[in-house]
Amino acid sequence: MIELVPLWEGPWWSDLLGLFGLGGVMMLPLGICSVLTLTVIFDRLWFLRSGRLLPGKALRVVREQAEENPGRPSKLAPENKHPVGRILRHGLDLLPTTSGHLQEALRDQAHRERHTLERGLTTLEVIAGIAPLLGLLGTALGMIEVFQNLALAGPGRNEALSRGISEALLTTVLGLGIGIPALVAHSLFARKIEALSLRIEEEVQFVYDCLQRNRAKPTTKRDG
Numbered sequence: 001m002i003e004l005v006p007l008w009e010g011p012w013w014s015d016l017l018g019l020f021g022l023g024g025v026m027m028l029p030l031g032i033c034s035v036l037t038l039t040v041i042f043d044r045l046w047f048l049r050s051g052r053l054l055p056g057k058a059l060r061v062v063r064e065q066a067e068e069n070p071g072r073p074s075k076l077a078p079e080n081k082h083p084v085g086r087i088l089r090h091g092l093d094l095l096p097t098t099s100g101h102l103q104e105a106l107r108d109q110a111h112r113e114r115h116t117l118e119r120g121l122t123t124l125e126v127i128a129g130i131a132p133l134l135g136l137l138g139t140a141l142g143m144i145e146v147f148q149n150l151a152l153a154g155p156g157r158n159e160a161l162s163r164g165i166s167e168a169l170l171t172t173v174l175g176l177g178i179g180i181p182a183l184v185a186h187s188l189f190a191r192k193i194e195a196l197s198l199r200i201e202e203e204v205q206f207v208y209d210c211l212q213r214n215r216a217k218p219t220t221k222r223d224g
Helices: 009-021 029-046 056-068 083-093 099-117 120-151 153-169 170-223
Strands: none
Touching: 029 120, 029 170, 083 099, 083 170, 099 170, 120 153, 120 170, 153 170
């Protein structure tokens, strides 16, 4: 009969706790950095899906309404479940009172939407910078402790020195192991957000141009 062992009682868990013990005091902030990095990465991977932020069906409806019936603003942004809908809803709600500043209102809301897209990227940027430094600090502290204890090692001094150095370098490896993925993720997400922002601006500008053409039609008729 197979005996089930809880995860926290398995050998890998003991090894992990042992590594944290060997790394010293700097393993705690490095552990926090690793948890934050994974949290932000998984959150942004889910949030920045193109199909979620720019659903093709909803955008087609917006474009059709803008081309066929731009005189009824309420139909241009029927839902606020994606950035384009929220931007248009904000601008069109203000249309009666800010008809001369519609583009500015749309631009301001687009800026707020981009800020939402970029949420968490600052955390990745900071971690990418400080995680390797925390690792180096942990190594420096470990080396100080190694040389302080070296005099007490007796005949096994060389063995104690090599073991102490390997343990001290553990935080450097962990710091780089956290910082490099954080840096790569930050770069990829930044490029993804830039592409999404350009697409959002194109969709909003299309609707704005349709509204401007519609507002210019009565004037043209009166002049004729």
